[in-house]
Amino acid sequence: MQLTEDFRSIVLNNTPLLDVRAPVEFEKGAFTQTTNLPILTDKERELVGTMYKEQGNAAAVELAEELIQESGKNERVQEWKNYLQKNPNALLYCFRGGQRSGIAQAWLGEVGINITRLKGGYKAFRNFLMQESLDISKELKTTIIGGRTGSGKTILLQELENAIDLEGLAHHRGSTFGGFVNAQPTQINFENDLAYALIQLQEKGFKELVIEHESHNVGRIFIPKEIYENFMDGELILLETPLEQRTAIIFEEYIENALSSYIEKYNDRGIQKWSDNIAKNLDRIQKRVGSKRHKELKILFEDALKNQLDNDTLQGYKPLIEKLLIEYYDPMYDYQIQKSKIPVIFKGNYAEILEFLHKRNAAK
Secondary structure, rough: OOOOHHHHHHHOOOOEEEOOOOOHHHHHHHOOOEEEEEOOOOOHHHHHHHHHHHHHHHHHHHHHHHHHHHHHHHHHHHHHHHHHHOOOOOOEOOOOOHHHHHHHHHHHHHOOOOEEEEHHHHHHHHHHHHHHHHHHHHHHHEEEEOOOOOOOOHHHOOOOOOOOOHHHHHOOOOOOOOOHHHHHHHHHHHHHHHHHHHHHHHOEEEEEEEEEOOOOOOOOOOOOOHHHHHHOOEEEEEEOOOHHHHOOOOOOOOHHHHHHHHHHHHHHHHHHHHHHOOOOOHHOHHHHHHHHHHHHHHHHHHHHHHHHHHHHOOOOOHHHHHHHHHHHHHHHHHHHHHHHHEEEEEEOOOOHHHHHHHHHHHHO
């Protein structure tokens, strides 16, 4: 039976993976390029687990074989064959790399298909990724791009080969209004994807990592404590962008693009779902901005929504964005920067920062 523990090559090659764990295990966390085609359903796994606790391993294995035979060994093998025809270099795993993936490997062998499985399974690969994340985050020098909300920090990161977009991995823009219509990944999937990104960046020979200035949490996702501390042990560059341009960036991302996503997902209910979400987020900041300012923001929003529905224009949201930036986001961020112990090494606009970073990289 072929086994591999060359986990680094899996990351570097984005190798497809066949996960035969139960769906409930897969939903909690998996790896990129992974497809779940379980050998046991959630209910079957539960029954086998109970048998294991009550009567031991041999009885549990016997029950599993009975359950699988009843629900169709051939159907499972056919699903795996179909997947492997499209992904012939895929590797196989279960939780610990033991009986479930071993049985799947044997069954595939019976129909002439040889597949290698991960030694130690999901658990071993996951441990490898977490250790690599910690080690690489310690090793790489970190440059942190800061700046007020809407400055275009994420846009700047996309221009750099040695950058990792933490907000992109977390599928959240990192602010009260920063959620997307689709849910964030699981915490485990975020950590696995971050590990992939760090390993791939290191393999390219970069000694410096560029990230955006984030808090410990990005939406409901948190950056593991030690890794976050390593990331923040760096140097800060502040992106300075005029208010008008910041308003335009926020308008495009949070109004135009967000609204399109809601309409795409919810069709005729899209505008209502989107506006309900904005209203809910405005209520979330009431304590921070105070009742009077909160009321003013709500009026601006309601006027903009009415204008949108009556005249099919989104321009009414720009005064709301400006007020939020000036009276909510900017004071909060300026206070955070004043408290920050990260040394500021450069300030400038988009073009100036790109030039500074390119020159610094070329000099190394």
